[in-house]
Amino acid sequence: MDIEETAVKARAFSYFRAATIDQALDAHARAGDDARFIAGGQSLVPALSLRLQAPRLLIDITHIDELRGVRREGGYLRIGALTRHCEMLSEPLIAEFAPLLRAAAPFVAHPAIRNRGTFGGSVALADPASEFPAMTLALDAEIEIAGATGTRRVKADDFFIDLFETALQPGELITAVYVPLFKADQRFAFDELARRRGDYAMVGCGMLATCTGKRIDDIRISFFSVGNTPTRVKGAEATLIGSGLDAERIAAAQAALEGDLAPPDSDEVPPAMRLHLARVLLGRLLGRLGEGA
């Protein structure tokens, strides 16, 4: 084996600490897009060490104040890209207005990784096994993106395209995620099945329902670790809308997963097992959602 294959040290790169969004975008362009933004570095540093990536330039975005902070803006909670996973756990505005994200946060990695990893970094990476990207789908969130031509907002439904592929173009920066404020007539549930706490889930799921009494008026259910992208299960959603959560309905939603999910082949968790686990998890979560009524 040559050294490249065994190396656990990153290839040489230049480092630039950006103070503003414009500086970060400009540096990326001037490096001919042979650059990477670094936020928490909790996914990027291992990728550089393994030389899965070897950019010429690393642009540190963690000192850009515009990317920081959580605040209400109209009907939305604006979560700055640099909000760390540990702040998702501790920030009162998240607990009040985006409780599904608060529920997911303890499942994201380990405490020390949560101290550095950022919400924006997790969404940008779009790891199909990650909790937060999938929850942006369940929440009908919008991702704010800054690029050379200005700023735009993309719905989570349109953001995740394929394995580690998103609507982000090279050199574009996620500045914030907008989450519709949690309302009194809404309910949520989250859980995942993992072999060990802190490990990536074998299957995970989160959901947000809008209800009138026991009737479900609308529901968005999103799975992770089931394919190339976080995945909404629209067939299962459709079986639930307009009715209460009785055993029959839950069974129908579980059955619908067969058409919604097509887990890939994998040695660790065969597709049939993953589908089974998804059904079990969906049943549990809908049961909890019903109890909360």
Place this chain on the structure above:
Amino acid sequence: MSGFDETKLDDADETVRVRFVVNGRKVACEVAPRETLVDCLRNTLELTGTHAGCEMGACGACLVQLDGRAVHSCLMFAVQADGANISTIEGLTESGVIADLQAEFHRRNALQCGFCTPGMLVNAQELLSQVAQPSRGEIRDALSGNYCRCTGYEAIVDAIDAVAKARSEGGGTT
């Protein structure tokens, strides 16, 4: 506003000067941008109490405190820490803030080879600074990112549990 200097692209391995406070002392050193904080601490500053195991965020041997919070020193480059306040196991030992944890680890044989111990202690200190009286389940959960190949964890959980109780009873040290 200081923008990006394009000439930087041509000297990728050129060292840059970083300044931080390590264990209460101001330090300036020359690092290549690709040098991780753990390598800088161990090789340049000769603070070898911080261990490098997997160098991928999986084992927890490299934990240090950065601005008061536990982080993996293998998952950041030293340049990123410019301006930060870092405490390693050496500093935490000198200051005495974890003396009770160290005594309890010792008393309960919560270490054998000791490779994982600095990371375990940094993590235990983090947990106890966040949660006053963690349950055993919470302690185990907090240690989920710290591997120990020797002890089987039980004695480590015991030690942290004992210190948590002692500290919340106001005793401080055991």
